[in-house]
Amino acid sequence: MKFAHLADTHLGYRQYGLIEREEDFYNVFKDMIDKIIIESPDFVIHSGDLFEFSKPSPNALLVFQEEFLKLKDNGIPVYAIAGNHDILMRKNAIPPQVLFKKLGLNLISRKNPYFIFDDIFIGGTPYHPKLQVDSLKKCLNILSKEAENYSKKILVIHQGIDKYLPWEYELELADLPQNFDYYACGHVHTRIIDDFGGGKLAYPGSTEIWKSSELGDYLKKKKGFFSVEMNDDFVKVEAINIELQREFITKNIQYSDLDNEIQDLKAYISNLKNKPIINLTVEGGNFDRGDVYEQINKELFGFSLKIRPVFKSDDILNDEKLIENLATLDPKKLLAEKLKVFDNEDIVKLAIELFNNLSNGKLEESEKISNKFFKEYFEDLDISEMGFDSEMGFDSEIEFDSEIEFDTEMEFDDFEMEDPDLSSYDSENKKH
Numbered sequence: 001m002k003f004a005h006l007a008d009t010h011l012g013y014r015q016y017g018l019i020e021r022e023e024d025f026y027n028v029f030k031d032m033i034d035k036i037i038i039e040s041p042d043f044v045i046h047s048g049d050l051f052e053f054s055k056p057s058p059n060a061l062l063v064f065q066e067e068f069l070k071l072k073d074n075g076i077p078v079y080a081i082a083g084n085h086d087i088l089m090r091k092n093a094i095p096p097q098v099l100f101k102k103l104g105l106n107l108i109s110r111k112n113p114y115f116i117f118d119d120i121f122i123g124g125t126p127y128h129p130k131l132q133v134d135s136l137k138k139c140l141n142i143l144s145k146e147a148e149n150y151s152k153k154i155l156v157i158h159q160g161i162d163k164y165l166p167w168e169y170e171l172e173l174a175d176l177p178q179n180f181d182y183y184a185c186g187h188v189h190t191r192i193i194d195d196f197g198g199g200k201l202a203y204p205g206s207t208e209i210w211k212s213s214e215l216g217d218y219l220k221k222k223k224g225f226f227s228v229e230m231n232d233d234f235v236k237v238e239a240i241n242i243e244l245q246r247e248f249i250t251k252n253i254q255y256s257d258l259d260n261e262i263q264d265l266k267a268y269i270s271n272l273k274n275k276p277i278i279n280l281t282v283e284g285g286n287f288d289r290g291d292v293y294e295q296i297n298k299e300l301f302g303f304s305l306k307i308r309p310v311f312k313s314d315d316i317l318n319d320e321k322l323i324e325n326l327a328t329l330d331p332k333k334l335l336a337e338k339l340k341v342f343d344n345e346d347i348v349k350l351a352i353e354l355f356n357n358l359s360n361g362k363l364e365e366s367e368k369i370s371n372k373f374f375k376e377y378f379e380d381l382d383i384s385e386m387g388f389d390s391e392m393g394f395d396s397e398i399e400f401d402s403e404i405e406f407d408t409e410m411e412f413d414d415f416e417m418e419d420p421d422l423s424s425y426d427s428e429n430k431k432h
């Protein structure tokens, strides 16, 4: 017996607001269904986040309808649960998967927590947020008992588990019942195959690069679905890769090599089937971001779908090193390091005293300290010499460092969110 396991297809997601990226997600899904039909499994399991939104666009719905009907025409049943993206977190809300029940989709829900295929138990539960973890654990216990008498048991969930998503999980590994042969998980976007209980626990991962943070895992493990073979003796999970539509190019360029690197990149891109997404970091040297941005755009704009530049000139790199070198991120040490340029202990002392007092809301004390410092350093000076303009106040001569920027890490196009998540209509801030 063989089945295909997929998850996190996020149909309808328009990354960077680009229609091409929405199409990429559709195309990879279509390729996947074609490949599944060639593999000819007994059934398909989808572990949630079928759609990007709980109210998918007609385009997203249509893509799923067509692909679902292809599977149906080939006699391949589909079992599915709703993920956090499919569910509007409101009482009695229904996920879009419901629309396909009458076409034959086997939707695992609270009302229908399991199906039986031959003698195989396929049970599960839709996504539960952390607040409902007690109810989730109850569901899992009930499913574990219901599954008892079947020869093979599959549990379908869409949750974060501490072992795989340590900063944002609902379940600890120990919360899972032990008696299933295959744990068909969704939610984590990287590809994971693990041993658990007497069986296998697997996250097939997202089918496209939904967030650029998934790039590392994609380069190592690719994307696609799992083909699972299950018989009396073993469960075997095989990763089937689906080629993505376009490349994500990540490159660090030294500013001094900028011209050459850009030409190399151009030559490389011209051989690609589709325009890539380019994550470009320009570092080293002292340069004007605006100029470099313009140069990159001028040379590469027509050759790429999206360029995401980050600029790290020497100033910024030095600040980063400074932060790295300090064992702990002590703001006072940072202040002292940063103020070394003045070569004046009193200035460091002033900054730290002000930091201490202002952090504690002691405004009067801070004012006293400032005045004292001012008196000691400037009172005896001729006011015209120290750049104190009678009308304008401080002029530019006395500014300590007009170059200090606070947005050193900002991307040039940072007014655009990295992955705009329109699902903020929903009550939850969705991350997977």
Ligand SMILES: [Mn+2]
Residues within 6 Å of the ligand: 008, 049, 083, 085, 187, 189, 206, 432
């Ligand atoms: Mn997801």
